[in-house]
Amino acid sequence: AQTVTQSQPEMSVQEAETVTLSCTYDTSENNYYLFWYKQPPSRQMILVIRQEAYKQQNATENRFSVNFQKAAKSFSLKISDSQLGDTAMYFCAFMKHGTNFGNEKLTFGTGTRLTIIP
Amino acid sequence: DAGITQSPRHKVTETGTPVTLRCHQTENHRYMYWYRQDPGHGLRLIHYSYGVKDTDKGEVSDGYSVSRSKTEDFLLTLESATSSQTSVYFCAISPGQGPQAQHFGDGTRLSIL
Numbered sequence: 579a580q581t582v583t584q585s586q587p588e589m590s591v592q593e594a595e596t597v598t599l600s601c602t603y604d605t606s607e608n609n610y611y612l613f614w615y616k617q618p619p620s621r622q623m624i625l626v627i628r629q630e631a632y633k634q635q636n637a638t639e640n641r642f643s644v645n646f647q648k649a650a651k652s653f654s655l656k657i658s659d660s661q662l663g664d665t666a667m668y669f670c671a672f673m674k675h676g677t678n679f680g681n682e683k684l685t686f687g688t689g690t691r692l693t694i695i696p
Numbered sequence: 697d698a699g700i701t702q703s704p705r706h707k708v709t710e711t712g713t714p715v716t717l718r719c720h721q722t723e724n725h726r727y728m729y730w731y732r733q734d735p736g737h738g739l740r741l742i743h744y745s746y747g748v749k750d751t752d753k754g755e756v757s758d759g760y761s762v763s764r765s766k767t768e769d770f771l772l773t774l775e776s777a778t779s780s781q782t783s784v785y786f787c788a789i790s791p792g793q794g795p796q797a798q799h800f801g802d803g804t805r806l807s808i809l
Contacts, residue, residue, distance in 0.1 A: 582738075613797060623739075623786060623800035669738055682727055682746075682790060683754065684798060686738035 580605045580672050584687035591660055592695050598645075599655045599690045601670030609675035612646065612653045613684070618666040626668070629653065631675070657692075665694045699723045702787050702801040710809055715774040717804050719787030721767075727790040728770040729798065730754075730762065732783040739786060745770055777808045 581604045591597040603612070614626040629637045629646050636644050641661075645654045657664055670687040699722035709715055719728060727746055731739040731754075741754030743762040751762050759781060761773045774781055784805050788798040 584738075621784070621803050623788075625797040625799075628797060682792075683729075683741055683744060684739075684788075686740070688736055688738040 580607070580674070580685045582670050582672050582685050582687035584668075584670055584690050586690045587688070588691045588693070590693040590695055593660060593662060595660055596656060596658050597660055597692065599657075599668050599670075599692065601653045601655070601687055603651050603653065603670070603672050605651070605672065605674075607674050611673040611675060612644075613671040613673070614642070614644070614653075614655045615669045615671060615686075616664075616666045617669065617689075618663075623669075627655065660694050662694050662696060665692060667691050700787060700789055700799060700801040702785075702804050704804060705802065706805045708807045708809065709777055711778060712776050715777050715806065715808075717772045717785055717787075717806070719770045719772070719789075719801060721770075721789045723789060723791070723799075724767060725789040725791045726767075727792065727798075728764065729788040729790075730760075730770070730772045731786045731788065732756065732781075733786060733803070734783050742772065742785075777806075779808050782806060782808045 583602045610631045612629045616624045616626045627639045627642050641658045643656045667689045669689045671684045701720045703718045729744040730742040733739045740756045745751045745764045763771045784803045786803045787801040790798045
């Protein structure tokens with residue numbers, strides 16, 4: 579079974595600064611996908627960014643980027659030029675790759691509550 | 697908006713009563729999921745479906761059942777609700793396997809007294 583660990587329950591940063599959220603995972607799989615989801619106070623779950631494990635290049639979406647270290651099983655999220663709207667709970671998630679039923683399930687970490695301070 | 701509607705959005709009920717939560721999608725996606733979210737646990741998978749009448753258990757399925765008689769609807773039933781099932785329940789949908797992200801509904805806050 580896969581496990582996802584987010585060791586920072588809470589973080590805060592000044593507006594416009596850069597912040598990095600940590601995520602580690604444990605798996606015996608070689609091919610898989612990793613995701614970061616954002617949950618603002620509205621409770622919606624919003625996809626922030628995804629990474630395919632077979633891709634060496636780190637994914638980037640505007641101000642959001644990841645540092646994917648496959649050997650270390652680490653998948654951190656960097657938010658640049660942080661904005662007040664980035665205040666949210668952030669979840670790291672893992673999905674196995676493959677065509678067998680069950681491989682499309684997500685395993686989530688426990689989340690990091692990020693507060694952007696004006 | 698991914699075209700997912702969860703109903704009800706909020707519900708308060710008593711221990712021992714049956715409860716059914718509904719997830720409705722307009723995307724015609726094959727995969728549908730039910731998660732519960734609790735402090736300190738993140739989201740945990742209860743049940744999922746990979747087609748009409750095709751369902752399987754997730755990691756926290758005890759005390760829950762599901763049904764999917766139509767592509768667009770996925771029902772989660774608590775046959776006899778307990779206080780430990782007080783939680784926020786999310787439905788998610790996905791078009792297929794692989795890197796397609798799951799898209800989530802707005803959640804149902806369920807309180808069992």
